[in-house]
Amino acid sequence: MSDTLSKELESLRIERDRRPGPRRGLPGWAWKLLVAAVAVGAAGLLWRGAGPQAVDVARLTTIEVKEAATVLVAGGYVVAHHKIQLGSKVVGRVAWIGVEKGDRVKKDQVLVRLDNTEYRAQVEQARGALQAAAARLAQLQTGSRPEEIQQARARADETEANLRNAQTNYDRTRGLDRDGVVSKQELDRARDQLDMARAQAEQAHKNYELVHQGPRREEIDQGRALVEQARGALRYYETMLDATEIRSPIDGTVLERLVETGEMVTTMFVGETGAKSSVVSLADLNDLQVEVDISQTEFARVSLGQPCAVVPDAFPDRRYRAVVAEIAPQANRQKATVQVKVQVKNPDAYLRPEMNARVSFEDPRAGQASVRQLLAPRSALFQADGKSAVMAVENGRAVIKLVTAGEEMGGSVRIASGLNGDETLVVGSPAALKSGQRLRVK
Numbered sequence: 130m131s132d133t134l135s136k137e138l139e140s141l142r143i144e145r146d147r148r149p150g151p152r153r154g155l156p157g158w159a160w161k162l163l164v165a166a167v168a169v170g171a172a173g174l175l176w177r178g179a180g181p182q183a184v185d186v187a188r189l190t191t192i193e194v195k196e197a198a199t200v201l202v203a204g205g206y207v208v209a210h211h212k213i214q215l216g217s218k219v220v221g222r223v224a225w226i227g228v229e230k231g232d233r234v235k236k237d238q239v240l241v242r243l244d245n246t247e248y249r250a251q252v253e254q255a256r257g258a259l260q261a262a263a264a265r266l267a268q269l270q271t272g273s274r275p276e277e278i279q280q281a282r283a284r285a286d287e288t289e290a291n292l293r294n295a296q297t298n299y300d301r302t303r304g305l306d307r308d309g310v311v312s313k314q315e316l317d318r319a320r321d322q323l324d325m326a327r328a329q330a331e332q333a334h335k336n337y338e339l340v341h342q343g344p345r346r347e348e349i350d351q352g353r354a355l356v357e358q359a360r361g362a363l364r365y366y367e368t369m370l371d372a373t374e375i376r377s378p379i380d381g382t383v384l385e386r387l388v389e390t391g392e393m394v395t396t397m398f399v400g401e402t403g404a405k406s407s408v409v410s411l412a413d414l415n416d417l418q419v420e421v422d423i424s425q426t427e428f429a430r431v432s433l434g435q436p437c438a439v440v441p442d443a444f445p446d447r448r449y450r451a452v453v454a455e456i457a458p459q460a461n462r463q464k465a466t467v468q469v470k471v472q473v474k475n476p477d478a479y480l481r482p483e484m485n486a487r488v489s490f491e492d493p494r495a496g497q498a499s500v501r502q503l504l505a506p507r508s509a510l511f512q513a514d515g516k517s518a519v520m521a522v523e524n525g526r527a528v529i530k531l532v533t534a535g536e537e538m539g540g541s542v543r544i545a546s547g548l549n550g551d552e553t554l555v556v557g558s559p560a561a562l563k564s565g566q567r568l569r570v571k
Contacts, residue, residue: 181569182562184555186522190504190541191550199438201430201490203469205421207441209412209482210472213379216407217243217394218372228409230386234377241408243394245373251366259359266352281337288330295319295326375408384482385410417476418454419486422466431456435490437471442485446533446545450474451488503550504541510534511560520559521552527566 221243228240302319305311386409388394393404419439423431437451454472461468471488473480480486509519510532517534520527532547553570555562562568 181525181567182527183569183571184522184562185557186553186570187506187509187556188553189544189548189550192502192504198492199489200492201423201427203421203423203488203490205419205471205486205488207473207480207482207484207486208418208420208470209384209414210416210418211379211413212384212482213381213411214407215240215375215378215409215411217241217375217396219243219248219369220393220395220404221245221248221373223388223390223392223394223408226386226388226390226408228383228386230383232383234381234383234411236377236380238377239374240377240383241375241388241394243373243375245370248366248370248373252363252370255359255363255366259356259363262352262356262359266349266356269349269352281333285330285333285337288326288333292323292326292330295323299323377411379411379413381411381413383409384412412482414481415476417473417480417482419451419471419473419488421469421471421488422461422464423469425460425465425467428460428467430492431467431469431490435492437491438489439471439473439480440487440489441480442487444479446535446543447479448536449476449480453490503544503548504538505532505544505548505554506556507537507540507542508556509554509559510542513560519548519552520555520562522555522568522570525567525569527555527562527564527568529564 223241224244225242226240227242228234234240299319299322302311302316306313306316388405388408394408395404395406397406431453433453433456435453437453439449439451441447441449451471451473453469455470457468460466505519510517511520512518513529513531516531518529518531521530522528530547530552533545535543535545537543555568
C-alpha cells in the first residue's frame with residue numbers, strides 16, 4: 130500500500146525545467162495603478178449610490194425689539210439680598226451635620242445636631258421638680274385628712290385632762306399650804322405644773338383649729354406659684370434641648386459649611402482657632418441683587434425704582450431685568466462713590482452670588498431704541514465640545530457654526546452672536562451630521 134502511494138505522488142511531481150515561466154504583458158507598476166483606479170472608481174460609485182443626506186431646514190427670524198435708552202453702565206457684583214450666618218443658641222459639641230456646600234434646604238430642616246446629653250438631664254431634673262411642686266399644691270388644696278383631724282382632737286382632749294389634773298393638784302396643795310402641812314416649795318411646784326398644763330392645752334386647741342380649718346389661702350397661693358416656677362424652668366430647659374437641633378430659618382441654599390463633627394459651637398465669637406459661633410451660611414438664591422458703586426459725578430442719573438438690565442460677565446448672552454432697590458444714605462469719601470443695589474427680577478441657576486455683572490441703567494423718558502435680534506428654532510441648536518452650535522447648509526454641504534445663545538422665546542432661542550441672519554439651519558437632529566457632509570433639503 131505504501132509503495133503504491135509513493136508512485137502516485139511521484140507521478141504528480143513537476144520538473145523544475147517544465148514549470149511555466151512568468152506571464153508576459155503589463156509591468157508590475159501598471160497593475161498597481163490599475164488596481165488603485167478601480168478602488169477609486171468603486172468609492173465614487175458608493176458615494177454616488179449613498180447620495181446627499183436629506184434634511185429639514187429653517188431660516189432665522191429677525192425681530193426688532195424696542196428697548197429703553199441706556200443712560201449709564203456700571204460694573205458690580207451679584208450678592209444675596211439676605212445672607213444668614215446661622216448660629217447656635219446653646220454651647221455644645223457638633224454630633225452630626227447633614228448638609229454640604231450648595232445643598233438646597235427647606236425651612237425648619239435640621240442642619241446640625243449638637244450633643245444633648247447634658248440638656249436632656251436638665252429637662253428630667255426640671256420635670257421632677259415640677260411633679261414635686263404639683264404634689265405639694267394638691268396636698269394644700271385637699272386640706273387635712275379626717276385621721277389628722279381626729280389625732281389633733283385627741284391631743285387637745287389629752288391636754289385638757291392634764292390641765293384639770295394639774296388644777297386639782299394645785300388647789301389641794303394650796304389648801305395644805307394654808308394648814309401648814311406642805312412646804313412652800315411643793316406649792317410652787319404645783320403652780321408650775323398647772324401653768325405648763327394650761328399652756329399645752331392652749332397649744333393643742335390651736336393646732337386642732339388649724340388642722341380642722343386646713344391650709345391658709347396664702348399657703349395655697351404660694352404652692353401654686355411654686356408650681357408655675359417649676360413649669361417655667363421645665364419649658365426653659367426643653368427650649369435649650371430643642372436648640373441642640375439647629376434648623377434652617379428659610380428655604381434657601383447652603384453657601385458655606387462652617388463646622389465639622391466634633392467641633393465646639395458657642396454663642397459668641399472666640400477667634401479663628403476656638404469654638405465656632407456659626408455653623409452654616411445660608412441665602413435665598415431667588416432673591417439676588419447686584420451691588421455697584423456709582424461715581425458721584427454720575428449719581429444724578431440713578432433713582433429708586435429705575436429699570437435696569439443685568440448681564441453677568443460669565444454669561445454675556447443672558448440678560449436679566451432689574452430695578453434700583455436701594456441707594457446708600459451716605460457716600461464713600463475715599464472712593465468718591467455711592468453704593469447702589471439693583472434687585473434682579475428673574476434670577477435663575479446661572480446667576481450666582483459674587484459673580485461679576487454689568488448693569489445698564491435705563492431711562493424710559495429718554496426714548497426707545499430699536500434693537501435687531503435673531504431667533505433660531507430650538508431644535509436647530511446642539512452642543513459641540515461644550516459650546517452652543519448650529520448646522521448651516523452652505524453650497525449643499527453641512528457647516529458647523531458656533532453661536533452664543535440667549536434666552537428662549539417660545540419655541541425659539543435668541544442668537545446673540547455667531548450668525549448674520551442669512552443662514553439656512555438644519556433642524557431636527559443636526560448633531561447627527563458631520564461638517565462637510567453633502568445635504569439635500571427636503
